[in-house]
Amino acid sequence: MWFSDILDRHCRQRGHAPAVVEGERGLTWLELRGAAHSVAARLSERGVRHGDRVAVYSRNRLEVVVSYFALAHLGAPFVPVNHAMSPAEFADAAERMDIRHVMGERRPVERLGPAEERTTVFDSVEFQETLVAGQAPPPSTAALEDPLAVLLTSGTTGRPKGVLQTAGALRQMTLSWLAQARADDTVRLLNLNSLAHGGVTVTFHYLAAGATLHLMREFQPRAVLRQITEQGVTHVWMVPQMLRFLMMAVGENARVPNRLREIMLGAAPIDQELLRGAREAFGCGFRNIYGMTEAGGTFCTWLSDSSLEETASVPLESSGRAVPGVRVEIHDEENRPLPDGEVGEVCVLAPGRMSHYVGDAAETGRTLVDGWVRTGDLGWMDGNGYVHLKDRKKDVIKRGGQNVFPAEVENAVAGFDGVADAAVIGVPDEVWGEVPLVFVVVREGAAFSPDALLTFLHGRLASYKLPREVRTVSGIPRNAAGKILRRVLAEQCGGAR
Structure with a gap:
């Protein structure tokens, strides 16, 4: 299968070169393959089978990369989960995605409370010993047309959806990207x-x-x-x-x-x-x-x-x-x-x-x-x-029949001195239907005036795009991808979208 081919190729060509580095820790390509094979063997012993969906619930760390390669070897689709996801949110996603096993850091995994036999904890002595155990994995039965991963969407407008992607699909996108970016092993x-x-x-x-x-x-x-x-x-x-x-x-x-x-x-x-x-x-x-x-x-x-x-x-x-x-x-x-x-x-x-x-x-x-x-x-x-x-499309503000694009207003606001971050949503208006509302994070130590910002925007934006109000906040809510969570801001406004 393709993920195994990646490891095999780089182990043959540059096995002692660094593959993953995290702080003072690191794995060469040979060590990465050995760790992935050992983890695959351990997961197989614990009942993870071809087709089982396995959540990986952790911050960025080298064990996450090892787990993705191990699960790909088994043909068990990995389901990456944002470590900030609450237990209630995870429970909802796990039920909808039919999660059979959970891997991850101790604290978020223990908050979930699943049965011990259905969890693998990165911080445990057992897992750390598995990484260097040198166990042989079971033969891989994964094929290119098999599901490789279920990737959760950003969820900016509601519950995240599970996007099923096959190994063959990801290989095609990788080939397209490498033809464009011309990346190589010096990166x-x-x-x-x-x-x-x-x-x-x-x-x-x-x-x-x-x-x-x-x-x-x-x-x-x-x-x-x-x-x-x-x-x-x-x-x-x-x-x-x-x-x-x-x-x-x-x-x-x-x-x-x-x-x-x-x-x-x-x-x-x-x-x-x-x-x-x-x-x-x-x-x-x-x-x-x-x-x-x-x-x-x-x-x-x-x-x-x-x-x-x-x-x-x-x-x-x-x-x-x-x-x-x-x-x-x-x-x-x-x-x-x-x-x-x-x-x-x-x-x-x-x-x-x-x-x-x-x-x-x-x-x-x-x-x-x-x-x-x-x-x-x-x-x-x-x-x-x-x-x-x-x-x-869902974020467009319709003001009196005119479309106002929040990103356009946000870009204009970002050009004002003292603005560290900004977000725009639509709020109800009896006359126009909707009008823009701006949330601004002020840069530390900056002198900022909402009225001065509104004056600054005149002449830079069409009159129908001008916000009705500017509110200063301590931070703009964003998801793991950095996208603005406008629904959270809307809830703070009592139902505006």
């Missing part, structure tokens, strides 16, 4: 995004290329900067809000010594002022990644690198254009393609798309139409194939 990838999110597919792409994967259990900006400076990191994978915190730690006009080739950003639009500052601080290329779990992962990208002449004309406000092997179009409500420049729904035809949502045939039918994945994102395509997003 040292610092992965700051959660291994429990659908964006983990990006991590798999680089592991398939033989990259060394660096992990951190917690995002701490100064520790991240030390990793970049001291560990020879060549690529970083994170969300824009992490970059914003990183730049606050860097400070104004500072330069960070590094060997970076690319900083990869996904899950949210990149603020252009932030991008300019980061380019000055790190002096490397920046890559935008636009993807969706249901579409199999990344399907659009752009790379901005001053050392590459062909990137000079890249429209940085766009989400990029399709990677090789994937087709992206803008469709109307009847799934018909629209001409360049017209706003519609971004639709994706990809060989690596999901098979279906687990236990939800109706939602599967709404998302997969004639083979196309309807993303729920509104946008338009320019004459060079670049996709320009407007907003999530």
Whole structure:
């Protein structure tokens, strides 16, 4: 099976090279394969069988990567779970996804209270001994058409859905990405995004290329900067809000010594002022990644690198254009393609798309139409194939018949001095139906005035896009992928959406 092929190939070609690094701990490719085989043997002894869905409930740590490879060997689909998920949320997801076994860190696993024989705890002496036991696994019966993983969607508008992806689908998306990004075994990838999110597919792409994967259990900006400076990191994978915190730690006009080739950003639009500052601080290329779990992962990208002449004309406000092997179009409500420049729904035809949502045939039918994945994102395509997003279809604010896209307002707000973070939702209005409401996190020590912000927005936004009110908050609720949880903000407003 494909995951086993990855391990076998790199063990033969560069077995003693580092595969996964976490702090002072690390595994070479030979050690990673040995650990995965031993864990597969142990799970088999504990009754995990081909087809059993197994939750992996943990922060980012090397045991998570070992577990994914072990489960893939057994043909037992892994179900990555955000370590912050509450026991009640987990119980709901576990029932809907038919979870048979739980692996993870002691504290979150023990909060669940499952039977001991149905759990495997990373922190236990037994598991740590298993990692180096050198046990032979049972023969693998996994095939490319078998389910590899059930990836939970972000759940920004409700309960997360389970996206079933096969090993063959992920292999196709990996080949597309590697043809685009030209990654190889010289890459040292610092992965700051959660291994429990659908964006983990990006991590798999680089592991398939033989990259060394660096992990951190917690995002701490100064520790991240030390990793970049001291560990020879060549690529970083994170969300824009992490970059914003990183730049606050860097400070104004500072330069960070590094060997970076690319900083990869996904899950949210990149603020252009932030991008300019980061380019000055790190002096490397920046890559935008636009993807969706249901579409199999990344399907659009752009790379901005001053050392590459062909990137000079890249429209940085766009989400990029399709990677090789994937087709992206803008469709109307009847799934018909629209001409360049017209706003519609971004639709994706990809060989690596999901098979279906687990236990939800109706939602599967709404998302997969004639083979196309309807993303729920509104946008338009320019004459060079670049996709320009407007907003999530469900998030559009309808003010007196005019569409207001929250992301557009948020980008304008982000340009005001003193704003560290911002989010926009629609609130009911007797006259207009809905109007925008802005939530702002003020940068520490900054002088901030809501009235001054509203004045700043006049002339930068059309009158119908102007927010009715600005509220300051201590933080913007986001999921593990960095996406704004607008429903949480809406609940704080007493039912506004």
